[in-house]
Amino acid sequence: MTSVDLNADLGESYGTWTLGDDRSMLGLVTSANVACGFHAGDPAHLLETLRLAAAHRVDVGAQVSYPDLRGFGRRDLDLPAADLTADIIYQIGALQALATVAGTRVRYVKPHGALYNRIVHDERQAAAVVEAVVALDPALALVGLPDSEVGRLAEAEGLRFVPEAFADRAYRADGTLVSRTEAGAVLHDRDEIAERMLRLAAEGVITSIDGTDIALSAETICVHGDTPDAVGIARAVREALAASGLTITSFSEH
Amino acid sequence: MTSVDLNADLGESYGTWTLGDDRSMLGLVTSANVACGFHAGDPAHLLETLRLAAAHRVDVGAQVSYPDLRGFGRRDLDLPAADLTADIIYQIGALQALATVAGTRVRYVKPHGALYNRIVHDERQAAAVVEAVVALDPALALVGLPDSEVGRLAEAEGLRFVPEAFADRAYRADGTLVSRTEAGAVLHDRDEIAERMLRLAAEGVITSIDGTDIALSAETICVHGDTPDAVGIARAVREALAASGLTITSFSEH
Amino acid sequence: MTSVDLNADLGESYGTWTLGDDRSMLGLVTSANVACGFHAGDPAHLLETLRLAAAHRVDVGAQVSYPDLRGFGRRDLDLPAADLTADIIYQIGALQALATVAGTRVRYVKPHGALYNRIVHDERQAAAVVEAVVALDPALALVGLPDSEVGRLAEAEGLRFVPEAFADRAYRADGTLVSRTEAGAVLHDRDEIAERMLRLAAEGVITSIDGTDIALSAETICVHGDTPDAVGIARAVREALAASGLTITSFSEH
């Protein structure tokens, strides 16, 4: 790896409620996963976030989700495939229009929360997501977990699939994420996090929660924007990677 | 007038609840105002409606609304201008993406319900709607009440404004619609309705609820799809207009 | 069995969309499962339904659901237990207040749709539902599938659990319902349905979808109100049961 992309979830405020520090994060990441209104993000906040992303020349992706404001898209929902496909087309289109007005455009799709985790293994929902992207615009990339059902289906349908690692999340030995409901799922020490990402970039290896090293292939690294020290962690990761000689650019330029 | 457009509100089912007879109406109208999810229309139903519209070669417009499923967009809402603009961009974009997948495209925007009525006179909200359309795509036409604030602003901004008449609604002497909460607001007799539309097309005149004739300039006639005899009324209007020698075509071809 | 209760899901209209024929069904059933706004039923419609139920002297239950208007509560949702418990208390309370104003009161709770099916076997969600009812008012009965997790937990906590049979649904050999997504899940022939319910009342036996007879203990029979021939089926079941000498009364009087 000679260059790496950093992505973060942005635009996740809703009405009177704010979440994350979008402005600071946009100074650190190269790809912005912007919410689409189904788990977070009202249209006015989304437009503002997209204008900021355009001003920072950060690439924009559609962070599509189950319809679940109350649960922030983190509750598993058993959607029929046709409904899921239509829901995803709807969300991408809404964000595309806002992006156009903001002077930018949507380059990729990143499913959020419970949907992200489900399509790692659920073939029916993974196919529904892939079908939505292929039908709307096959030039859109799809970001997801390496070695996942959605990754295999996306590539079989001719989409660019971008494998992703999570800076602040613990991994199981099988390469999946430790669930947020389990202890140790989210890492908080910025030095440890930066160290892990350095090793991932240099060796393609990360240490799982049971101590074994696992191979992980990733083109983009997700840094979260809604944890207490989010900006500090993102900066530590970015600086460590840059110091090691890697170029930090959006994956659309890889 | 040598040709006239017939439009109807379609795609207004939601989840388990169905409304109107979209399939029959698509055999009668030349423009379909498809809901966008804010007052009606879940994404899966919208995609199905758009596919039917494409199959019937009926033009598609985005029927944008206040966010109000419970009130079907018929309750006046005092939205800040920036929120309204963003809400409208979001809705148009969502429908554009679904239309792309369905093999058609959005050609115009028609505000719905309380929003439609408010922008007849409310300059701030009218400007917010016009701004959304201009910023997203100035090639989109805007449908609304003749001699309205939104019509004047749309034309001042270079949009095509398409004045509309309502087949089954009573008019006040000032050319505005009698409110649905008042007696006599909705007409039900198909012969009377067809007769009124014939006279409108031939003479540019309609009789108001107080009996006076008023001049009304309209390029498109709205026939409703959710009243008991909706399909029968729409057919009567279409047949009467066609029998009088008028060509029934979408206004995009006028 | 010398007396039997007939229940139906009512109050499932929402805003402009109507569903079912509440008025006719209230002339046939002895218990009304009234929606609570989470899968259907806006407050104004609920109040109207409760007034009708009071006028018909039909017992009222709270038909609690996952929060899912779009999916009519039929989509499985992986809710944390604490959220589910609070959601159920909220819904029962809302209906209790509307019932008070309508001159009646909530006597039982019947979970709806995907929640109903999940708590047949999911101990965590079943316990969350039972906890809500016990904490709010242990005098409320709980209606559910016989031989279910929720039934066992309800009785262990001292609640009255009322086992239920479905007039128009096919059963698997294990006593669970055939899923609505499978062929043959819903029966449509009113004579066949009445015949099955007669045998259930007389012998405690029903024929499963694979042809085997299964024992089924039920104190209440659910007749649906939203299928094409709903009222006709409900009437046929009621008349057959009454003709056989059974008394049709609400289970609160059993």
Add this chain to the structure above:
Amino acid sequence: MTSVDLNADLGESYGTWTLGDDRSMLGLVTSANVACGFHAGDPAHLLETLRLAAAHRVDVGAQVSYPDLRGFGRRDLDLPAADLTADIIYQIGALQALATVAGTRVRYVKPHGALYNRIVHDERQAAAVVEAVVALDPALALVGLPDSEVGRLAEAEGLRFVPEAFADRAYRADGTLVSRTEAGAVLHDRDEIAERMLRLAAEGVITSIDGTDIALSAETICVHGDTPDAVGIARAVREALAASGLTITSFSEH
């Protein structure tokens, strides 16, 4: 005045989004206006807030609102009276049930945001609110602006109406609040705010935004919980009032 009540809006978090410092505010106020889910407050957060209120022995009121999460209930909505009445009964009931489980009870109703302001002058909506409270439980008090339409109607119907002053809001010379969209609407200086409330308590007078003194009769003072220095302001007001010899108790004990 020898005793005064302090109230604050609480329970206004929603899902992943938190708002205000409920725990600190509950140590300062004597009445908690708890949201009911329509403008803020999911059931699980509401139950938690109610348990805290019970533990602090703070009186609980139902902060009912227009259905408007996106706009935090601050956008004027033209609801039909029957819908508004049913919406309010629904919200009060939901909170009553959660309060029961939390070991407390709802003692009063305080409309929120745009609804609060509208029923100062809109007789139709004011009557709809009063009707809801009278029909559900006439022992509930109603909190609102002094010299308002809702106050007159509430008292005419035999309800206890509790007139309220706002610690951090500017007043017009006619005794209504300066709109949040205007400059100077919200005060931020804690000493100035405490000083104004002291004078209000001692003399029944407050200085309006144009500099004139106006008479204001209030039994309860609202301190906000969602502004930057909310807790500091609330503490300053409480300490100033207590230091002047006033007893700080809930109005239910006045």
